[in-house]
Amino acid sequence: MGLFSRKPERCAVCGAELGHRHRPRKEWGMEGLLCGECHVDKAKEYHEGRMSRPCAECGAVRKITDLWEPRWQWDMEGLLCKGCFDSKEEGFARKRSFCAMCGAKMGFIRYRPKPKWNMVGRELCRGCWDAQKAKRG
Ligand SMILES: [Zn+2]
Ligand SMILES: [Zn+2]
Ligand SMILES: [Zn+2]
Numbered sequence: 001m002g003l004f005s006r007k008p009e010r011c012a013v014c015g016a017e018l019g020h021r022h023r024p025r026k027e028w029g030m031e032g033l034l035c036g037e038c039h040v041d042k043a044k045e046y047h048e049g050r051m052s053r054p055c056a057e058c059g060a061v062r063k064i065t066d067l068w069e070p071r072w073q074w075d076m077e078g079l080l081c082k083g084c085f086d087s088k089e090e091g092f093a094r095k096r097s098f099c100a101m102c103g104a105k106m107g108f109i110r111y112r113p114k115p116k117w118n119m120v121g122r123e124l125c126r127g128c129w130d131a132q133k134a135k136r137g
Contacts, residue, residue, distance in 0.1 A: 012032030049065045117132055
């Protein structure tokens with residue numbers, strides 16, 4: 001604080017200097033802070049399904065009710081349109097059906113790397129799992 005807090009903070013929507021700072025809700029997918037009035041407005045917009053946001057992937061503006069929250073495994077911010085959500089999901093599923101080490105297509109049986117191997121969210125074929133185990137224990 002002190003020297004660095006001199007610059008007055010402004011509402012992310014109307015640009016008014018902020019007395020009371022209101023944090024936008026997470027589901028609104030907004031950055032910055034809002035003044036009381038804009039906060040109320042946005043809450044109303046959200047509840048009435050009028051709020052729109054750009055898709056985090058392709059940038060197409062959609063009503064927030066038509067946007068999807070990315071799955072936590074994708075490790076991304078923002079909201080996605082249905083098309084991007086679907087293709088993400090498909091890509092993710094495809095990635096998961098291949099061994100993370102050698103790229104071999106995996107059947108039904110996969111092997112989960114041990115936590116200390118630092119490969120969270122990946123899966124390995126039997127051969128690579130054995131090799132890692134031999135190397136890293
Ligand atoms: Zn405002
Ligand atoms: Zn999109
Ligand atoms: Zn492999």
